[in-house]
Amino acid sequence: MKNSVELLGYYGSDQIHAQSAWTSTSRDLTEEKVNRIPNLLNMLASEGHHTPFEKSQLHFLVTVDQATHIHLLKHRIGVSINGESARYKELKEDKAYLPKDWEGIDVEGQNFDWLTELKIFTRTSNMLYHKCLEDLTPILGRKRAKESARFFKTMNSQITLDISFNWRSFAYFQGLRNSEHAQVEVRELAQEMLELVKNIEGNPFEHTIKAFKL
Numbered sequence: 001m002k003n004s005v006e007l008l009g010y011y012g013s014d015q016i017h018a019q020s021a022w023t024s025t026s027r028d029l030t031e032e033k034v035n036r037i038p039n040l041l042n043m044l045a046s047e048g049h050h051t052p053f054e055k056s057q058l059h060f061l062v063t064v065d066q067a068t069h070i071h072l073l074k075h076r077i078g079v080s081i082n083g084e085s086a087r088y089k090e091l092k093e094d095k096a097y098l099p100k101d102w103e104g105i106d107v108e109g110q111n112f113d114w115l116t117e118l119k120i121f122t123r124t125s126n127m128l129y130h131k132c133l134e135d136l137t138p139i140l141g142r143k144r145a146k147e148s149a150r151f152f153k154t155m156n157s158q159i160t161l162d163i164s165f166n167w168r169s170f171a172y173f174q175g176l177r178n179s180e181h182a183q184v185e186v187r188e189l190a191q192e193m194l195e196l197v198k199n200i201e202g203n204p205f206e207h208t209i210k211a212f213k214l
Helices: 014-024 031-046 051-055 066-073 114-140 142-152 167-177 184-198 206-211
Strands: 004-011 057-065 079-083 158-166
Touching: 004 184, 014 031, 014 051, 014 206, 031 051, 031 206, 051 158, 051 167, 057 066, 057 184, 066 079, 066 158, 066 184, 114 142, 158 167, 167 184
Parallel strands: none
Antiparallel strands: 004 057, 057 158, 079 158
């Protein structure tokens, strides 16, 4: 399976960010102030005045491999993540990510490629996970069996996560993970998240996106 992302919802807009910045003077909007919003947001972003951008919210549902899950958790600022837990339920779907760029790269001395090898390894891993859980349950109890049988799950095992960012944290995530230096899987996820935001009807974050040069 591929990793996937869905935009569940959002709150905020360029105007919300601008009005937050104007709270110290006057939040009232005039036509003249509305016309100033693009320049204001550009100034705030470029000079590091990022607090007003914390007032918006972006809410995603993603299904990702464990390696990408770790990338989402590390170095995060202002990000809320909740996901499937193998401590509380058996992972019955056996979702797994398969890197397509492995296809056609042969295992030396074998007549199959590394993608096929990973598929076989993943099937074996999932079989052992369920068998281990079944055999451990009557002896160790269901809770301990579930939380320890997952040691058989591979790094390409996928889980579904509920993730929310404020705009400041989203911009930080984009700078960190939508980068040529990031692992391919998390970079592709970041790119898809950004495209979903750019394509929100009415483009409510148009000038914020430009201000952060995303």
